[in-house]
Amino acid sequence: LLQTALYVKEMATSCGKAIPLCFPDDCEFNKQANYCKKKKDVTRDNLVINKEAIAILEGITDPVCVIAIVGPCRTGKSYILSQLISSDQDSQQCFKLGHLQDPETMGIWMWDTPIRYQLKDGRNISIILLDTEGIDAYNSQERGDTQVFTLSVLLSSLLIYNSPGVPKREDLNKMTYPKYFIKHLLTMNSNK
Numbered sequence: 001l002l003q004t005a006l007y008v009k010e011m012a013t014s015c016g017k018a019i020p021l022c023f024p025d026d027c028e029f030n031k032q033a034n035y036c037k038k039k040k041d042v043t044r045d046n047l048v049i050n051k052e053a054i055a056i057l058e059g060i061t062d063p064v065c066v067i068a069i070v071g072p073c074r075t076g077k078s079y080i081l082s083q084l085i086s087s088d089q090d091s092q093q094c095f096k097l098g099h100l101q102d103p104e105t106m107g108i109w110m111w112d113t114p115i116r117y118q119l120k121d122g123r124n125i126s127i128i129l130l131d132t133e134g135i136d137a138y139n140s141q142e143r144g145d146t147q148v149f150t151l152s153v154l155l156s157s158l159l160i161y162n163s164p165g166v167p168k169r170e171d172l173n174k175m176t177y178p179k180y181f182i183k184h185l186l187t188m189n190s191n192k
Contacts, residue, residue: 016085016113018094018131019056022047022151023107024144036106044144047107047151060114062126068108068152071162072171073134078105080162081131085111105133108148108155130155 026044027036114126
């Protein structure tokens with residue numbers, strides 16, 4: 001993992017940018033400003049897929065390795081990925097960092113430039129980095145947390161759970177979210 005992280009840092013280009021893979025439906029994505037803004041008087045229900053992100057993913061011809069980072073709000077997930085990507089010592093903010101209590105990352109964001117990596121057997125893969133909305137933000141609802149966490153688990157080849165200190169029982173309980181989602185999908189499929 002450490003070797004891969006060092007390679008990613010070496011190969012990542014600061015020419016890319018973070019874009020939403022999906023964002024909450026109570027937000028509006030401003031492509032020009034590359035920013036999600038909450039809509040007034042709208043309740044969050046689902047995630048909206050960003051077609052630009054899907055087009056990037058569809059253009060990848062190599063096998064894909066998705067690295068996603070999840071965890072509680074305000075624990076440095078975006079900072080860790082920015083450190084991984086940034087090649088300068090000033091640590092350019094590749095993934096936007098929040099400095100207030102309100103979350104900065106809404107939904108799931110991805111680095112728009114796949115990172116090519118050659119495996120020991122000579123095969124090439126493309127690494128996709130995903131940054132996620134923090135779990136348990138003061139203004140979040142469990143449904144939104146569950147959606148983002150479960151989708152991250154399902155999409156990732158490698159899931160990093162970032163925790164301030166040793167994970168607590170509540171952190172480990174959150175790991176059961178995907179189990180219930182998958183069980184629900186299987187039940188829906190068997191009813192068809």
